[in-house]
Amino acid sequence: xxxxxxxxxxxxxxxxxxxxxxxxxxxxxxxxxxxxxxxxxxxxxxxxxxxxxxxxxxxxxxxxxxxxxxxxxxxxxxxxxxxxxxxxxxxxxxxxxxxxxxxxxxxxxxxxxxxxxxxxxxxxxxxxxxxxxxxxxxxxxxxxxxxxxxxxxxxxxxxxxxxxxxxxxxxxxxxxxxxxxxxxxxxxxxxxxxxxxxxxxxxxxxxxxxxx
Amino acid sequence: xxxxxxxxxxxxxxxxxxxxxxxxxxxxxxxxxxxxxxxxxxxxxxxxxxxxxxxxxxxxxxxxxxxxxxxxxxxxxxxxxxxxxxxxxxxxxxxxxxxxxxxxxxxxxxxxxxxxxxxxxxxxxxxxxxxxxxxxxxxxxxxxxxxxxxxxxxxxxxxxxxxxxxxxxx
Numbered sequence: 001x002x003x004x005x006x007x008x009x010x011x012x013x014x015x016x017x018x019x020x021x022x023x024x025x026x027x028x029x030x031x032x033x034x035x036x037x038x039x040x041x042x043x044x045x046x047x048x049x050x051x052x053x054x055x056x057x058x059x060x061x062x063x064x065x066x067x068x069x070x071x072x073x074x075x076x077x078x079x080x081x082x083x084x085x086x087x088x089x090x091x092x093x094x095x096x097x098x099x100x101x102x103x104x105x106x107x108x109x110x111x112x113x114x115x116x117x118x119x120x121x122x123x124x125x126x127x128x129x130x131x132x133x134x135x136x137x138x139x140x141x142x143x144x145x146x147x148x149x150x151x152x153x154x155x156x157x158x159x160x161x162x163x164x165x166x167x168x169x170x171x172x173x174x175x176x177x178x179x180x181x182x183x184x185x186x187x188x189x190x191x192x193x194x195x196x197x198x199x200x201x202x203x204x205x206x207x208x209x210x211x212x
Numbered sequence: 213x214x215x216x217x218x219x220x221x222x223x224x225x226x227x228x229x230x231x232x233x234x235x236x237x238x239x240x241x242x243x244x245x246x247x248x249x250x251x252x253x254x255x256x257x258x259x260x261x262x263x264x265x266x267x268x269x270x271x272x273x274x275x276x277x278x279x280x281x282x283x284x285x286x287x288x289x290x291x292x293x294x295x296x297x298x299x300x301x302x303x304x305x306x307x308x309x310x311x312x313x314x315x316x317x318x319x320x321x322x323x324x325x326x327x328x329x330x331x332x333x334x335x336x337x338x339x340x341x342x343x344x345x346x347x348x349x350x351x352x353x354x355x356x357x358x359x360x361x362x363x364x365x366x367x368x369x370x371x372x373x374x375x376x377x378x379x380x381x382x
Binding site: 001003004005006007008009010011012013014015016017018019020021081082083084150151152154211212 | 216217219221222224225228229232254257258261262263265266267268269270271272275279280282283284286287291322325326329340343344345347349350365366368369372380
C-alpha cells in the first residue's frame with residue numbers, strides 16, 4: 001500500500017477516537033474493585049475486632065501506607081502512558097509510602113511495646129499476607145493493564161511494574177482490613193515482599209501487553 | 213494536530229502529509245546508523261503513521277507536538293530493528309556488485325502492510341481496500357457493500373487496529 005493512500009485512509013478514520021487513558025483506567029479499576037472486595041469479604045472476611053482496632057493508630061496507618069503507594073503509582077502510570085514520558089522526576093512520588101512507613105516504625109520504637117521487636121516483625125499471618133495481597137490484586141492488575149493498553153508507554157515493562165504497584169497498593173488496602181498484624185515492622189517486611197512480587201508480575205505482563 | 217483532534221479531517225490529512233517526509237528521513241537515518249539497508253524505511257514510516265493515528269489521544273493538547281511524535285517514531289524504529297535482529301540476514305557485502313548496478317529507486321510503497329492486509333477478516337479487508345486503494349468515500353463504500361455508514365466506519369477502524377496489532381506481533 002502506498003503511504004499516501006494510508007494517510008488518506010487515516011484522515012477518513014479521524015472520527016473514531018479513543019477516550020483518554022485516565023478515563024479508561026478509572027473505569028477498569030472501578031469495575032475490578034467490587035470483585036477484589038468480594039474476594040476479601042467472602043474468602044477472608046474483615047477482622048472481627050475492627051471497631052476496637054480502628055482506635056489503634058497503627059491499624060489506621062496501614063491504610064495510609066498502602067494508599068500512599070496506590071495513589072502515586074496510579075498517577076505515575078498515567079504519566080508513563082504518554083509516549084514521550086519518562087520516570088525522571090516522578091519516581092520520587094514512590095517515596096511517599098516509604099516515608100510514612102519509616103515515620104511509623106520510628107514512632108512505634110518510641111512507644112512501650114508488649115512484644116519484642118522480632119515478634120512484631122514476624123507477626124501471626126505473614127504467609128497469608130504474602131499470598132492474599134497478590135491474589136486480591138489480580139483483578140485490579142488485569143483492569144490496570146486493560147486501561148493502560150489505551151496508552152503508549154515507551155517502556156512497557158516499567159509501565160507494567162508501576163501498574164503492579166498500583167494494583168498491589170489497592171489490594172493491600174483491602175487486605176489491611178483483615179490483617180491482625182498492625183506493627184509497621186510487619187507491614188514493612190511482608191507487605192513489601194507481596195507488593196514487589198506483584199510489581200514483578202506486572203513487569204512481565206506489561207512487557208507483552210503494553211507494547212503499542 | 214489541535215484542529216485534527218477537534219474533528220477537522222482536512223487539517224489532520226495536511227498534518228500527516230507534512231510530517232511524513234520528516235519521518236521518512238528519520239527512519240532512513242535510523243536504519244543507516246544501525247548499519248541496516250534502508251529498503252524497509254517505508255514500512256517503518258507506515259507503522260509510525262498507524263501508531264500516531266491510533267494513539268493520538270495520548271497527546272496532551274497543551275504539550276509540544278514534536279517530542280510526542282518523535283517518541284513514537286523512535287519506539288517504532290527500535291521495534292523494527294529488534295525484530296530484524298531476530299531474523300537471519302544475508303550479508304549485503306556479498307551482493308555489493310550486483311546492488312551497485314541498481315539505481316536506488318525512491319519508493320513510497322511498502323510491502324508489510326500489504327502482506328498483513330491479506331490476513332484481515334474479509335469484510336474489514338474489503339472496506340479498507342475500498343477506502344485506501346480505490347479512494348472511495350464512506351458513503352460509496354457503504355452503498356457498494358450494502359452496509360450502513362456507521363458499520364463502514366467501525367469496520368475501517370477495526371481494520372486499522374488489527375493491522376497495527378499484526379504488524380507489531382509479526
